[in-house]
Amino acid sequence: MKHSILALALLGAFGAVQAQSSVTVYGAIDDGLAKVTDKTLAVTKRDSNKLGFRGTEDLGNGLKALFQLEMRFEPDTGTVESNTRPLFQGQTRVGLQGDFGMVRIGRGVTAVQDAKDAFDPFNGISGTPGFKSDVEVAGYTSQPLDPAGSSNDRFNNGLWYNSPVMGGVTLNLSAGTKEANGGAAVVGRGTIAAPQYAAGAPASSSPYSVAAVYKAGMFGAMLGYESNAIETKLLQAGFSVNPMTDLKLMATYARQDQDHSKASNAKTTGWLVGANYTVGSGRFLLGYGQKKPDAAITTKQASIGYEYNLSKRTFVYADVSDKKAATDVKYYGIGVHHNF
Amino acid sequence: MKHSILALALLGAFGAVQAQSSVTVYGAIDDGLAKVTDKTLAVTKRDSNKLGFRGTEDLGNGLKALFQLEMRFEPDTGTVESNTRPLFQGQTRVGLQGDFGMVRIGRGVTAVQDAKDAFDPFNGISGTPGFKSDVEVAGYTSQPLDPAGSSNDRFNNGLWYNSPVMGGVTLNLSAGTKEANGGAAVVGRGTIAAPQYAAGAPASSSPYSVAAVYKAGMFGAMLGYESNAIETKLLQAGFSVNPMTDLKLMATYARQDQDHSKASNAKTTGWLVGANYTVGSGRFLLGYGQKKPDAAITTKQASIGYEYNLSKRTFVYADVSDKKAATDVKYYGIGVHHNF
Amino acid sequence: MKHSILALALLGAFGAVQAQSSVTVYGAIDDGLAKVTDKTLAVTKRDSNKLGFRGTEDLGNGLKALFQLEMRFEPDTGTVESNTRPLFQGQTRVGLQGDFGMVRIGRGVTAVQDAKDAFDPFNGISGTPGFKSDVEVAGYTSQPLDPAGSSNDRFNNGLWYNSPVMGGVTLNLSAGTKEANGGAAVVGRGTIAAPQYAAGAPASSSPYSVAAVYKAGMFGAMLGYESNAIETKLLQAGFSVNPMTDLKLMATYARQDQDHSKASNAKTTGWLVGANYTVGSGRFLLGYGQKKPDAAITTKQASIGYEYNLSKRTFVYADVSDKKAATDVKYYGIGVHHNF
Structure with missing residues (x-):
């Protein structure tokens, strides 16, 4: 008697009395050696490194609760990603899933930024040989008012909706509140003394992101539109075709419009073409893309990976990449990627 | 032979050779939408968000070793709690449990602060509709000499003892050392030039916290007393009764005495009355409380939750709350809470 | 149909579609009470506190992929180790293991620093009664150009090779790149205005560390050599013998050469003798060592533990330690160590 009551008291001290759920611990570690023009040989990553925790709970009637928490880190120094990013840089989301689709709340990748990776021959890797963030989305960022350490492709304080598949089409929506996240000032159409967005300013308009993804037979396509906290607009399109089982050809087009915060040269366009070709246990990755800012230097990048x-x-893996803008940066890298 | 020795060497490289213990990964994610007077609509939390690791080991003869590590985080931005708190803000404790009760060492919630949640109609949630920290404990903090980012209800460098249940009563004790934890100066009875506690000062007296908790039949009660690192005293009492299975009525009273660090108006009192009423799968939460500082504005708060x-x-959940002090803050919030 | 496609989409949203691997969550929590000369009684640790995640994957043909991520934390305050170190202070490494041995890449303890703990009567504990870092390695640090919060015995941006056991001998190699890690300036042979290594400077030579470990019958030995980012050299030797099953005698010798960054008094030597004696469920730890810098005060330390x-x-455990250098520091400590 004494013990059972103590046991209950201790359970209380140890958290809510509940059936143990099955939390899945997962992640990826990606680390290699790279040589970049004018830099010393470096131990570096090609893709994001992550340690995550996720789970689902069956609520009955086809309804599920789900959560996902994902840390990011640097594999060569052991710090959080970039040594500045939030602990759970990857995502912190909780939601419900059912016949209606999936709704989630928290922090995560925007609908447009999430949909484009399937049309990128380097599958959205963040390393130098990849096209993510710069060429592929015309240099656009989803988090312009967040601290410098934040990533470019996420919403804080966001809501997400993913529809079920309807005739091959999935509709994905995300929106953020106007809440300030403590970033540096954005001068924009103002002056350094009176920036358009002061340090720690809230959004002037609620950011949102919508994307439609189509997949049927050998064809895939996406079309998306996003507006961020400083009202920069992003139009993003992607297309893919598998003429053979082992070959996937793909292309993306992006147009960024900074008219709200730039008086001139507010348009930037980016395009990317590429292929993935599977041979036995190996796969070749080929990509070429350009980013053209209004009245400024065009960025041209070609990458080959295996x-x-x-x-x-x-x-x-092994990658070779060449990126030409104001300077010409050549990249040679090898490494290992381990999912767990 | 070669391989088995290598295997041993590798095991060594991978940590101590030991039987795998069963670490439980647990946590909670709580995220919602809230509108507060004079603020924009925000994605925010109602309760703490946590990711924890805990386990026990049977030592034989009724003795157990136990540990618990608990991270806290912000669900809307992915940072550690408040973007400033320790990684394991929740707790880091290790201890032993047996017929004698439980002893633990490390960092965690004090005995008094831990015992009071059972008498709070909002169960100690940290969000705006809750009464925790402000009204319920008369604005008292257990960590006045710790960095600003620290929580209000914990001891660092602490020892804990929880007795077994004796005639319905559990006795809980905690005490901290005088060690400095690097907080800002506390002016107190000194001046800004010569504060009573300099930046990074140690405690002038070892902090301690004692609480007795009683539970029998339809009645519950607690009585606690705490003294912190700057010798502020907290007297805390709580009472609850379940006149029907589905109804719990409760009340708390707190008296804070800052006589050691304030020359005048050193007393603050707080009281709270409330009810929980269960109807089917739902539960109503009702609370009203006041905090009366000596010679200053009284805080009055009413909250209704479902x-x-x-x-x-x-x-x-959905909550409505109204807190009146120098200003009047109204709160409307909805959200989801998922334990895992 | 609709649901299965949605399920796939959701799997995509939740990370790569893959078989769940078995991630092992492990760690140690070590916390106790200590009294050090001229300091107040403190809750402190004797050994490192860690929370880790590791796993292996069988690749067939005797080949395995492996990874290990290890956080470190302070058990008395809940912060990351020293409140300044990288999240995964312990290590972040990924690699392959086979008949050839083991190769890994990332961040971790150097070959020499890893090999010496088996010859230390206090087994490399980081707390005051231990000999690690100061006496045992002649005050040498493997990370002189890293931020002040970094540990003393690791390489960032490193590669590791551990050979299989060959005639009782294991050969361990590690090397780092010259990459800068953002540390403070090292004046060295320069001046404060023009330090030999500026703030954030890269290594002047690639750091490396080699160690041979021998184990056969009652004898064990190690011999290692390391050169860090500012070309300080460390020669380290260790020897152990078990004259009886319950008794292990051991000794280490270290010689640090700072000739590259110091104009005078560039040599430091350290030596340590000790014993471990097992009696029933208990074990006595005895150690005595000295560190002799060129033309400066000799450090002498004696420690007894149980x-x-x-x-x-x-x-x-309980420890008593006495360390004499410019001052005389006596240490008395007790505590608990729990592996999970």
Whole structure:
């Protein structure tokens, strides 16, 4: 008797009395060696490194509760991503899923930024040989009013809706509140003394992001539109076709409009074409793209990669990349990627 | 042979050779939408968000070793709690449990602050509709010499003892050392030039916290006393009764005495009355409380909440709250709480 | 149909579609009470506190992929180690293991620093009664150009090779790149205005560390050599013998050469002798060592410890230590260590 009451008291001290749920611990570690023009040989990553925790709970009647928390880190120094980003840089979201689709709340990648990776021959890797963030989305960022350490493709204080698949089409929506997140000032159409957005300013308009994704047979496509906290607009389109099982051809187009915060040269366009070709346990990645800012230097990037699967969860890779803008940066890298 | 020795060497490289223990990964994610007077609509939390790791080990003879590590985070931005708090803000404790009760060492909630939640109609939630920290404990903080980012209800460098249940009563004790934790200066009875406690000062007296908790039949009660690092005293009492299975009525009273660090108006009192009423899968939360500082403005808060259980681990909620002090703050919030 | 496609879409949203791997969550929590000369009684640690995640994947043909991520934290305040270190202070490494041995990339303890703990009677504990870092390695640090919060015994941006056991000998190699890690300036042979290594400087030579470890019958030995980012050299030797099953005698010798960054008094030597004696569930730890800098004060340290195993994973301990250098510091400590 004494013990059972103590046991209850201790359970209380140890958190809510509840059935143990099955939390899945997952992640990826990606680390390699790279040589970049004018830099010393470096241990670096090609893709994001993550440690995550996720789970679902069956609520009955086809309804599920779900959550996902994802840390990001630097594999070569052990710090959080970029040594500045939030602990759960990847995402912190909780939501419900049912016949109606999925709704989530928290922090995560925007609908447009999430949809485009399937049309990128380097699958959205953040490393130098990839096209993410710069060429592929015309240099656009989803978080212009957030601290410098924040990533470019997420909403804080956001809501997400993913529709079920309807005739091959999925509709994804996300929106953020106007809440300030403590970033540096954005001068914009103001002056340094009186910036258009002061340090720590809230959004002038609620950011939102919508994307439609289509997949049927050998064809895939996406079309998206996003407006961020300083009312920069992004139009993003992607297309892919598999003429053979082992070959995927793909292209993206992006147009950024900074008319709200720039008096001139407010338009930027980016395009990317590429291919993935599978040969046995290996896969070749080929990409070429350009970003053209109004009245400024065009960025041109070509990348070739090769991935060799040691297993379903582990592959080694080698990449060569050349990016020409004001300077010409050549990249040679090898490494290993391990999912767990 | 070669391999088995290598295997041993590798095990060594990978940590101590030991039987795998069963670490439980647990937590809670709580996220919603709230509108507060004079603020924009925000994605925010109602309760703490946590990711924890805990386990026990049977030592034989009724003795157990136990540990618990608990992170806290912001669900809307992915940072650690308040973007400033320790990684394991929730707790870091290790201890032993047996017939004698439980002893633990590390960082965690004090005995008094831990015991009071059962007498709070909002169960100690940290969000605006709750009464925690402000009204309920008369604005008292357990960590006045810790950095600004620290929470208000914990001891660092602490020891805890929880007795077994004796005639319905549990006795809980906690005490901290005088160690400095690097907080800002506390002017107190000194001056800004010569503060009573300099920046980074140690405690002038070892902080301690004692609480007795009684539970029998339809009645529950607690009585606690705490003294913090700057010798502010807290007297805290709580009482509850369940006149019907579905109804719990409760009240708390707190008296803070800052005589050691304030020359005048050193007393603050807080009281709170409330009810929880269960109807089917739903539960109504009702609370009203006041905090009266000596010779200053009285804080008055009324809150109404409703929680609807989607399962044993997940509920949705809606709250309305009104807090009147120098200003009048109205709060309207909805959200979801998912335990895992 | 609709649901299965949605399920796939959701899997995509939740990370790569893959078989769940078995991630092991492990760690240690070590917390106690200590009294040090001229300091107040403190809650402190004797050994490192850690929370880690590791796993292996069988790739077939005797090949395995492996990863390990290890956080460090302070048990008395809940912060990351020292409140300044990287989140994954312990290590972030990924690699492959096979007949050839093990190769890893990332951040971790150097070959020399890893090999010496087996010859330290206090087994490399970081707390005051231990000999790690100061006496045992002649005050040498592996990370002189890293931020002040970094540890002393690791390489960032490193590569590791551990050979299989060959005739009782294991060969361990590690090397780092010259990459800068953002540390403070090292004046060295320069001046404060023109330091030999400016703030954020890269290594002048790639750091490396090699160690050979021998184990056969009652004898063990190690010999290692390391050169860090500012070309300080460390020669480290260790020897142990078990004349009886319950008794292990051991000794280490270290010589640090700072000739590259110091104009005079560039040599430091350290030596340590000790014993571990097991009696039933208990174990006595005895150690004495000296560190002799060129033309400066000799550090002399004696430590006695006792560990009593409550189980395979949990022990309690008591230590007394006396360290004499410019001042005389006496240490008395007790505590608990729990592996999970």
